[in-house]
Amino acid sequence: MEQRTVTKRMFDNSGRKAVQMLISTMDDQRQQALILLELLIRERQAVLDNDVECLNEVNSEKITTLEDFRRLDKERMHWMAELAGVFGMEPTQDTTVRQIIEYLDYPYANELDKARSMLKTVLLQVKESNKTNRTLMTHCLQLVDKSVMMIGKLVNPPTVYGEDGSSRARGQGGILVSNVA
Numbered sequence: 001m002e003q004r005t006v007t008k009r010m011f012d013n014s015g016r017k018a019v020q021m022l023i024s025t026m027d028d029q030r031q032q033a034l035i036l037l038e039l040l041i042r043e044r045q046a047v048l049d050n051d052v053e054c055l056n057e058v059n060s061e062k063i064t065t066l067e068d069f070r071r072l073d074k075e076r077m078h079w080m081a082e083l084a085g086v087f088g089m090e091p092t093q094d095t096t097v098r099q100i101i102e103y104l105d106y107p108y109a110n111e112l113d114k115a116r117s118m119l120k121t122v123l124l125q126v127k128e129s130n131k132t133n134r135t136l137m138t139h140c141l142q143l144v145d146k147s148v149m150m151i152g153k154l155v156n157p158p159t160v161y162g163e164d165g166s167s168r169a170r171g172q173g174g175i176l177v178s179n180v181a
Contacts (some may be wrong), residue, residue, distance in 0.1 A: 018133040019108050022079035022100070024074055025113040032069040032123040039065060040129040047136055 039062050046054040081091035081098060087103040089095060097116045101109050 015083055016108075018079050018082040018086060019100075019104065019112060022076065022083065022097075022110050023115045025076045025079060026097075026112075026119050029069060029072045029076060030115070030119045030122050032065055032072060033119065033126050036062065036065050036069065037122065037126050037129055040133055041082065044129070044133050044136060047133070047140060 043058045083100050084091035084095045101113050
């Protein structure tokens with residue numbers, strides 16, 4: 001209980017800005033994740049429509065969105081480390097938002113938990129959409145591979161051997177076994 005009191009006093013002096021920035025950063029991440037989710041939906045439609053131009057455009061936009069998301073993630077980690085230091089925690093990569101929330105009082109704990117929950121929900125949707133797209137693209141690639149193999153067999157049919165031992169491939173003939181003894 002005494003640590004909580006000390007932590008609260010320390011928070012009043014130096015952590016308010018850090019927690020507000022963490023919440024803001026997580027909200028920005030959620031916005032980027034929503035943009036990514038929309039791009040994944042467009043990507044799926046482009047694959048279904050066989051629209052290569054749209055697919056290339058979406059991939060370019062995804063790269064930009066993911067770069068922004070990674071930048072925000074570094075920013076989020078910075079604010080989490082800042083808060084971990086304020087609360088006397090060891091600031092490591094393993095520090096979680098839930099651990100930070102345990103040190104906060106109302107209304108900051110509720111706001112941060114809401115931001116965490118909303119970000120997590122959108123990220124789970126992104127993960128599921130990405131999985132669906134990956135499955136769809138894998139299936140499409142398998143169809144292309146099978147089509148190429150089928151065309152290859154039409155262009156270069158397998159050698160067929162006749163009753164007399166001659167082979168026939170692409171209209172060519174030849175004797176496989178000599179009939180001279």
